[in-house]
Amino acid sequence: xxxxxxxxxxxxxxxxxxxxxxxxDLFSTRSRFNAMVELEKSGLLGRGGAGFETTRKVxxxxxxxxxxxxxxxxxMEGEPASHxxxxxxxLNPHLVLEGAEQLAQMIRASRVIVAVARxxxxxxxxxxxxxxxxxxxxxxxxxxxxVTPPGRYVxxxxxxxxxxxxxxxxxxxxxxxxxxxxxxxxxxxxLLDNAETCANVALIARFGAEWFRSVGTASHPGTTLVSVxxxxxxxxxxxxxxxxxxxxxxxxANATPHISAxxxxxxxxxxxxxxxxxxxxxxxxxxxxxxxxxxxxxxPIPSTRCAIAEVHRxxxxxxxxxxxxxxPCAFGLPALAEDLRILAYGLNGAREAVERLHARSAVxxxxxxxxxxxGVVRFVRSALATLQGDIAAHREGRPCAxxxxxxxxxxxxxxxxxxxxxx
Amino acid sequence: MAIRRGIKxxxxxxxxxxDGYGHCHELAPxxxxxDEWGYPIVDQTPHSxxxxxxxxxxxxxxxxxxxxxxxxxxxx
Numbered sequence: 001x002x003x004x005x006x007x008x009x010x011x012x013x014x015x016x017x018x019x020x021x022x023x024x025d026l027f028s029t030r031s032r033f034n035a036m037v038e039l040e041k042s043g044l045l046g047r048g049g050a051g052f053e054t055t056r057k058v059x060x061x062x063x064x065x066x067x068x069x070x071x072x073x074x075x076m077e078g079e080p081a082s083h084x085x086x087x088x089x090x091l092n093p094h095l096v097l098e099g100a101e102q103l104a105q106m107i108r109a110s111r112v113i114v115a116v117a118r119x120x121x122x123x124x125x126x127x128x129x130x131x132x133x134x135x136x137x138x139x140x141x142x143x144x145x146x147v148t149p150p151g152r153y154v155x156x157x158x159x160x161x162x163x164x165x166x167x168x169x170x171x172x173x174x175x176x177x178x179x180x181x182x183x184x185x186x187x188x189x190x191l192l193d194n195a196e197t198c199a200n201v202a203l204i205a206r207f208g209a210e211w212f213r214s215v216g217t218a219s220h221p222g223t224t225l226v227s228v229x230x231x232x233x234x235x236x237x238x239x240x241x242x243x244x245x246x247x248x249x250x251x252x253a254n255a256t257p258h259i260s261a262x263x264x265x266x267x268x269x270x271x272x273x274x275x276x277x278x279x280x281x282x283x284x285x286x287x288x289x290x291x292x293x294x295x296x297x298x299x300p301i302p303s304t305r306c307a308i309a310e311v312h313r314x315x316x317x318x319x320x321x322x323x324x325x326x327x328p329c330a331f332g333l334p335a336l337a338e339d340l341r342i343l344a345y346g347l348n349g350a351r352e353a354v355e356r357l358h359a360r361s362a363v364x365x366x367x368x369x370x371x372x373x374x375g376v377v378r379f380v381r382s383a384l385a386t387l388q389g390d391i392a393a394h395r396e397g398r399p400c401a402x403x404x405x406x407x408x409x410x411x412x413x414x415x416x417x418x419x420x421x422x423x
Numbered sequence: 424m425a426i427r428r429g430i431k432x433x434x435x436x437x438x439x440x441x442d443g444y445g446h447c448h449e450l451a452p453x454x455x456x457x458d459e460w461g462y463p464i465v466d467q468t469p470h471s472x473x474x475x476x477x478x479x480x481x482x483x484x485x486x487x488x489x490x491x492x493x494x495x496x497x498x499x
Contacts, residue, residue, distance in 0.1 A: 174437045176496075326438035327462035363458050369439045 003244040005252060006215055006223045009199045010239045012091055017126050020133040023094035031206045035102050039201060041209035043221050047084075048074060048194030049266065049295040051283055054201065060181065061107045061191045068188045069109035071142075072165070073100045075116045075123070075195040076149065076156030079266045080317075080410045081297045084225035085195040086123045087237040089116070093130035096195045097144060099202030104142045107191050112144045114195075115161055117151030124148060150421045153321035157370045158182060158192045160323075165190075170422050171323050172370035196225055196296075216242035220282040220293075228253035230263065230299030230408045242282040242293075249281055250300055260303040261386055263409065265294020267314050268375020270382035271307070299409055306402035308390055311383040312340035313411045318376045320414040323422070329373040332364035336380055343391065346399035354395055357384060431469035432497050434481055438462075440492035450487045451480035469498055 011026055012018060018026060039058065045051045061069065073096060075085040089096055100112045114131075116123050124146065131144045147165065149155050155170035162182040164170040182190045193201075200222060204212045213221040220242045229235035232255045240249055246262070262272050270291045279285045283292045301307050319333035339353040339360075361377045361384075368374070384391065390400060434447075434454055443461040454477065456464045470477050485495050 174439045176435065176437075176494075327441060327443050327460055328438065328458065331460040331462075332458075363464065367438060367462070367464070369437070 003215075003241045004248060005238060006241045007239055008203060008223050009088055009095065009196065009225060010091055010237075015091075017090055017129075018092050018094060020094055020130070020137065023092065023098075026092075027095065027203070027206055033205060033208050035201070035205035036106050038204050038209040038212075039106070042204045042212045043209075043219070044197065044200055044204065044212070045220060045283070046194055047196035047200065047224060047296060049268075051292055051294075054193065054197055057191060057193070058103065058106050060179070061189050064181070064189045066187060066189050068111065068184075069104075069107050070165075070184045070188055070190045071100055071104040071107065071109045071112045072161065072190055072192040073097075073112065073114040073195050073198050074156060074158070074161060074192055075114060075127075076151065076161065077117065077120075078151065078153040078156040078321075079295055079297060080412050081229050081235075081263070081266060081299055082227045082295050083229075083235060084227050084237050084296055086120055088196055088199060088225060089123050090126050092199065093126050094134070095199040095202050097130060097134060097198075099198030099200065099205070100144070100193075101142060102201050102205045103191060103193060103198060107189075109191065110142050112142055113165065114144065114146050115156075116146065116148055117155070118148040119151040150423070152323070152420065152422065153318065154323050154370060154372050155422070157372070159370065161192065162190055168423050171325060172368075172372070174369040217280065217282045217284055219284045224281075224293065224296055226253075226281070226296050226298055228255060228298050228300075229410050231256040231259060231302040231305075232300070235410065240281065243280040243285060245277070246279055246281050246298065247277040249298060250277070253298075255300045256302045258303045259300040260305070260390075261301045261307040261383075263297065263299035263301070263314075264289075264291050266297040266375075267318055268372070268379060269294040269297065270378060271311060271386050272382065273386045301408060304402055305405050305408050306344065306390070306400045307387050308340065308383070308394055308399075309344040309403045310407065310409050311380070311387075312337065312344045313407055314409055315340055315376060315380060317411045317414055318372075318379075320417075322372060324417070326368040326373070328364045328367040332360060333373060333376055335360055336364075336376065340380070343394050344399065345403060346394050346397045348397075350395045350397060354384070354391060430497050430499060431471055432478065432481065432495050433467060433469045434465045434484065435494050435496045436463055436465055437492045437494075440490045442490050442492075444489050446487045446489060447484040447493055451477075451484040453477060454481055455484060463493075465493075 159173040
């Protein structure tokens with residue numbers, strides 16, 4: 001088994017955007033495989049965050065009737081700490097589009113829709129050029145469209161994205177039963193996959209499942225893109241084989257060696273202590289810490305900063321990104337953020353704030369239409385468990401020196417509620 | 424109710440529709456609690472249709488919701 005940096009998705013000769021010609025040079029093997037069979041054998045897990053088996057999703061949509069099924073490529077990437085889809089689409093846009101075409105063929109869809117957040121201008125330009133290049137090739141049985149929904153955090157959630165396609169409003173929807181089959185219009189079933197997942201499908205279709213499984217772990221095969229930000233000289237995206245030690249990934253990314261905590265999986269993921277550094281980076285390896293790779297995000301927090309203040313800034317931003325549709329999310333998340341502020345700056349009533357954080361986490365969990373509040377609760381809970389030592393000091397009104405330091409985790413300025421665009 | 428043996432019910436809230444009126448808590452206090460913001464916390468455990476008082480209050484809650492956000496759902 002090889003671990004460490006393994007360029008597959010990020011393979012490139014020049015480091016610039018691959019044109020269609022470059023793409024065919026780079027991944028030149030003529031496929032002799034049946035894409036569906038190889039995908040089943042590959043055991044590919046979705047790279048969007050939930051880590052759901054891609055084959056199972058395909059099998060759910062494939063047998064359904066519907067003349068105009070839709071394949072949606074989700075490159076919304078609402079996580080401020082994630083840059084992997086943007087990076088991938090800028091480097092090898094044709095790999096993503098090719099995988100999407102493969103998936104469209106598997107479910108017999110006639111349309112491929114690529115969704116990129118409106119704010120991501122550079123990516124939009126690249127994808128548009130790539131689509132034009134492919135159109136000149138023609139001889140395809142599906143059309144590719146580019147759509148640009150507003151780049152809110154929850155707009156990338158699948159029901160929100162499909163709702164935006166239907167009704168031009170990027171708000172998550174309530175689903176009475178799960179899993180639900182989402183539809184465009186009343187009756188056109190949708191298959192929705194992350195951009196990195198699509199790129200992996202393209203590779204599997206070209207090189208086969210055996211090649212795909214030759215790196216990674218048995219239950220989480222292949223390579224994955226990791227966005228590393230926070231305690232690094234500059235945020236970067238690296239491609240590693242799954243199962244690589246977290247310590248090695250951080251070293252490759254040139255991260256600071258002295259960390260007090262580590263955000264794994266994104267801002268709806270977990271805050272873990274330095275003891276996880278020696279775990280392999282894959283879902284089976286991270287299960288020892290009850291974590292998953294999530295959306296492929298690692299953010300080391302240097303020990304010179306106050307981890308609680310960092311957590312507060314993240315939760316404050318996440319609370320503001322709520323679509324404010326469900327009461328527990330609209331009122332609960334700002335309440336969590338406020339208690340974290342009291343705790344981080346050692347204000348009066350910090351002791352009660354910790355108790356409220358625990359109690360409210362239990363109340364909020366599982367009561368939204370989408371999983372946004374659950375993600376924030378998971379983040380807060382893991383922070384409370386991991387940062388126990390710091391919290392004990394903060395609770396007594398003795399905040400650490402790092403509180404005043406500049407933020408390390410990437411948190412954009414919160415958008416005012418009345419200025420938020422959902423259409 | 425012999426035909427319904429083995430079938431159970433529970434209440435499900437659509438959190439997007441719900442505006443926190445709190446009527447459901449008054450109509451079915453055994454099944455629904457309110458959180459500090461006035462939104463319902465629903466008892467998730469399925470109850471048998473033989474528990475007639477609970478079923479009756481659940482029906483009141485379903486019909487009494489001004490937003491029609493609450494539904495009785497049955498499972499085997």
